[in-house]
Amino acid sequence: MIRLSPKLSQKFSYLILFLATTLAITPVIVIIFIIVKNGMSVINWEFLASMPKNGMRDGGVLPAIVGTFVIVTCTIILTLPTGLCAAIYLNEYARDNIFARVIKLGILNLAGVPSVVYGLFGFGIFVMFLKLGVSIIAGALTLSIMELPVIITTSRNALNSVPYSFREASWALGVSRWQTIRHIVLPNALPGIMTGAVLSIARISGETAPILFTAAAFYVPHLPHSIFDQVMTLPYHLYIISTQIPNMPNNIIFGTALILLVMVLAISFVAIFVRIYFRKHRKW
């Protein structure tokens, strides 16, 4: 076996580690480059703010943008309070018994269930059984159930990051458990909770499978009137125009992809800025 000199092996290892890192980000850069190059030409105000025309081969993507926005908003309104309450219960109240352990294990595992399974579950429960029909609310409920484990996990991490000594100091002053949570734990955990929520929003915005059978419509000639309407959404619209419509102009497909990409990236950047801002202002 050839033995490399320490100096040479150092250079060699560095090269391999550097190449692996480059390999990881290259596809992302290529994807962004291709989408921007092919889609940029259709992006203008009209594309953003008008309805699709001519069997979707022309016009804009306004209803899909609005639909995605509405469904994501409904989902986060449903998920964040529920998830946060569950996280507080598990972290601050639940004793370490079988019940709590099973729940914690369940939550970890639920986060790994494929999203299409949630889609079918939502179809069975919300669309059929509860007779909500294919609607914004059925889609939002399905997405909520999918996102709940993620919100609970990120919120628990945020609560855990608040030092135990703060809680102890507060209890020792005769402050009750709930008041301690409300006045000491939550304010200090808020940045982490917010970051988790924003990243969840980014993830939900791009999901297709859970809303496929529960909320998404091929084409709706108007913007949604109520949460019981079907909607068009960006990811589903992208799927349709890329696979279901013959003679679809390529630049519209890439333009739609570009808008979805920018939306998700923008939301992620918000999360990053929230985190940086609070890190700078955190005092412990």
Add this chain to the structure above:
Amino acid sequence: MSKIEIKNFNLYYTNFHALKDININIEDRRITTIIGPSGCGKSTLLRSINRINDTIEGVHTTGEINIYDENIYDENTDVDILRRNVGMVFQRPNPFPISIYENVAFGLRVNRISTSRSIISETVEKSLKAVLLWDNIKDRLYKSALSLTLEEQQRLCIARVIAVVPHIILLDEPCSSLDPVAIQKIEELIIQLKDRYTIIIVTHNMQQAARVSNDTAFMLFGKLIEFDKTEKIFTNPSKKETEDYVSGRFG
């Protein structure tokens, strides 16, 4: 009448028997220190007196701790009120990451002891004066408590306790993260506070016990070995173990 009467008190962490049949009477307005080697149960005993041990999973107790003839382990005891009467200062200064003023006002506000701004401000001033911090910081009351030095932070933690008007103050190795000059200042403060409060200190520093306390309890392996006047413990202890420990033969 003794203020704190600990009777046949046992404490277990799940299966570990941490405190074994403790019996001790602590008098009013005196400073009592609890000494002993690491792991002897001295902090556990201190933390039993305000029931902060309740928050640790798997802890259960037998026996009684009576404060002014009321058993605090009685099921009707309101633990939050008990903890207001029996304040606690921890090993590491642990001010909240809010302003100096808000730290002291916290207990009053959250417990709704007072809602009047002027009463709260008065109490904050009085408490900070009691710990001799007021003159240094009266111009930066609204700065973060974490901008203070460790010694000042520990003073602030004592002020925070004093603000909710306890009768008893428990200090769990309050000087262990401080430098010698700061230790001396905190000790002076503790001696001053004796006129108004009954004070119990856990320390691993025997010189500190000798300097500040009236009475000393020596613990070993979860048992109370000896409890007496401090001079007696350090000059003429009745038990062999106590003598070995205070003369530095082990621990």
